Amino acid sequence: MSAGIAAGSCTLTQAGAVTDIPLGRKCSVIYTFNTKASDAANLAIPYAVALNGAVQPEYEDKPLSLGSDRKIKLKVAPGSKVALYLNSDAHPGYRTQPVYAVQIGSRDVEVLITERLGRGNTETAVLGPPTCIEEANGRRFDKYDTTLTGDIWMKISHRYTREEANELMPADAAPITRAAVLSIFSPLPSPTLDITFPTSQEKPAHTISLTFHEQQSVNANTSYCPLLQEVLTRTHPLCYLALITEARAAGITKLRVTSAWRPSFGSIVHRAGLGLDVDYVESGGTQLSIARRALSDGSKQSGENVTQEEKQLFDEMKKKQAELSSKKAVAAKCAKAAENSPADASLAEKSRAAAEDAKVAANAANKAKDAWKDTVDRADPALMKSLRTRLSARPDVHQILDPWYMDFDTQDKRPAVPNEHCPGVEKAHSNHLHITIKEPRIL
Ligand SMILES: [Zn+2]
Structure with a gap:
């Protein structure tokens, strides 16, 4: 922030009203995000800006993503009202939760949004009164300090209805798989979803038992966010469609999902509801824990695949x-x-x-x-290879990251590269399979 002193009160004096912004000049509005608290300094949050209640034309088809300068900058006429749509709520079809709205007076405005972890935060993405800052050169601006909590992440993360899930799935989705995905948005009565595919001319009968685990990072950062009602329904339906369809094709009978949508932790794809993590699969006699932590563990000579x-x-x-x-x-x-x-x-x-x-x-x-x-x-275990290969070939899948291979873009021509378990994103995938769904209208 530029050097300046707090001018104490934001009540406009007659002098202030005249001298802060010369007639006809536009006010600068700068939103700055600090997401270092969740160890994600460059989190590419999707955003769209609304001016006086109307989303600006450049966001018509899709949101933009926050860049490395962490800023959203605009110039508006004095008296304008600015608000943001963030994360999956910035999808052109949603945009129901305007946040960090600010009424511009006659001065420039700076809004600093700092991520805050933990439970019990009561902020609601509504700005309090500003502090007037006066710089050495006489320029005055209104400064707002606010937070981005887990509860606010909930607010800006679209919660899909059963009807939306039905529309988002392609017409050729297998009816039983479609019904299973829809049941997640009903929502599920228990964390285990059993899907039974009866015998058909092409395939024998097949049952998949899909279990969803509680996520520590959700409970640690939200006031009330139950897994079945609030977490699984904030995760894009195509994540489940891809996983169940390819699990069936790979002959998987049991699998465990350890993470779906989540606030306040890790990559933007989970926060935007476009990612799923799987740490266990089973097929016939094969039980596979998707983990290879022993590879980079200096104290181990072998183990975990x-x-x-x-x-x-x-x-x-x-x-x-x-x-x-x-x-x-x-x-x-x-x-x-x-x-x-x-x-x-x-x-x-x-x-x-x-x-x-x-x-x-x-x-x-x-x-x-x-x-x-x-x-x-x-x-590379045959079951893992089969599931990964099938998922990677899907047009609705964007990334597949696992303890054996990393593929940040499954739709480019470059093959997946072996996971060397280097500190950072590689090591973070030493104990599960991650799937990102392609949804360009969010990310
Ligand atoms: Zn993941």
């Missing part, structure tokens, strides 16, 4: 990668020294030698990676 052979090859790859990064750092330092003293032949020679070392290390790291990649492919 990781063989000792794979672990050794993985550790060897990490060792070679560490060697490569230190050789590259040395090479960069030597190159800089040689560049700074072009007349010094010994520095030039040292730089050449360091560059050669780095090249050798890069080859060794590549070789080690190839050796490990072969074992990933061999160790």
Whole structure:
């Protein structure tokens, strides 16, 4: 924020009314988001701006997403009213929950929205009175400080009705699968949904038992948000359609969903209701916990779908990668020294030698990676491969991330890459399968 002092009261003085904004000048309105509390400093929240009750034309087809500057900036006439539609409520078909509305007077306005975790927060995305800030150059503006709580995330996350779910599913969805998805939006009477597909000419009878688990992050950040009524219904119907359809095709009889829509935690795709996490699948005699934490756990030699052979090859790859990064750092330092003293032949020679070392290390790291990649492919469980391949081929699926492979765009031509369990998004997917649904009118 620019340096300035609080001017105490926001009551317009006659002088203020005349001098703050010259006649005909527009007021600047800046909303700034701080989502660092949930460890998501760059959370790409979808948004659309309404001016005097009308959503602006640039948001007609779809919302924009908050960028790395964390700001929504606009210029409006004095006396205007500005409000935001956020997250899945910013979808052009919804937009029922305007938030952080501000009545512009004659001064510029800045609104700082800071994410707040925890339960029992009572804020409602309605702004309180502003503080008048006067800068050293005499410019005055109204500053509002407000919060983004789990309850506000609930408010800005669209809750799908049974009718909407029915319309969002394509006409060719199998009738029993469609009925199962609709039952989630009825809502479900218990956290286990049993789906029975009777014998048909093409397939034998098949039962799927789908269980939904409570999510700690929901209960920790909302006042009242029961799983069946409020969480599962804020999750896009196509998430369930994709999962149930492909689970059936892969012969899965039992599966467990550990996360769906959620506020205040992790990626925007879950907060926008476009993601599902699955950590267990079963088919016939095969029971599969979708986890490989042992891979990057220094205290383990094998375990959780990781063989000792794979672990050794993985550790060897990490060792070679560490060697490569230190050789590259040395090479960069030597190159800089040689560049700074072009007349010094010994520095030039040292730089050449360091560059050669780095090249050798890069080859060794590549070789080690190839050796490990072969074992990933061999160790990929057939059931996992079948489910992943089927999900990835669907036009309504956008991302598939799991402990074996990561594919951030299943619709581009690039294949999934092995999950190296690097800190961050890779390691976060060492213990479940994540599915993101494609919905460009939200994200
Ligand atoms: Zn997920």
